[in-house]
Amino acid sequence: MAGLRQASTVFKVATRGRGLHEITDRVAGWVGEAGFGEGLLTLFIRHTSASLIIQENADPDVRRDLVAAFDRLAPEDHRLYAHQEEGPDDMPAHIKSTLSDVSLSIPLLGGRLALGTWQGIYVAEHRARPHTRQVVAHLIGE
Template sequence: MRQATTILSLDTHGQGLTDITPAVAAWVGEQRMEEGLLALFCRHTSASLIVQENAAPEVRTDILAYFARMAPEDSRAYAHDDEGPDDMPAHLRSILTGIHLSIPLIGGRLALGTWQGIYLFEHRRSPHRRSIALHMAGA
């Protein structure tokens, strides 16, 4: 059994979904493992990780609209507003979606479905520099 780790750093453009599948798949390929498990961990409390459809852009638009309704930016609704009206909703959205993923590696490739992609979900309005820890164990 082998293990490999790295930190993937990227800049977001504000609220939205950033497809990180190509960067993750490239790193996985460099490890030259055939079978195993990839763990991804978002090192932030106002961004998250999701696996979602990568074909229709309307899916991403609808996801953003849904989370705007689930955790609205209403400063009257939250005690914590130290960093602005989008701060507490960003924390809630990351709780709802999660900050870690596990994806099997089969035949040297991530076992994602045909229409699945890995996304960093930025919940803040402003651009941020985000980092994701990757850990792969396999052979």
């Protein structure tokens, strides 16, 4: 039996503004290069106005519908929020981030991410303007 190993990296993700930005291939490539057979991958986004989600990656309508649903749950309406300093999309972005995840745990089986057939890993950008987001990855296993 091999001993436990760890690996970590930071992915910089340039978003194009509000929407879901898939990072599955980048993450899977790094995991493959790390050479682990079994383990657990933890992803953590270093931001309060963006989040991480696992969602269907086959039909782009799913991504559009999710963004629209988030917008209905936390609309850009200055009358609703006290926090206004960073623009009309900032407080809604914080709410959307709170409603989703800032970290994900994904098992590694046979050297591969144990995602389902239609699952992809996304950075959910909740701000209107493009940003460069940082996603910390930590892998532990053997």
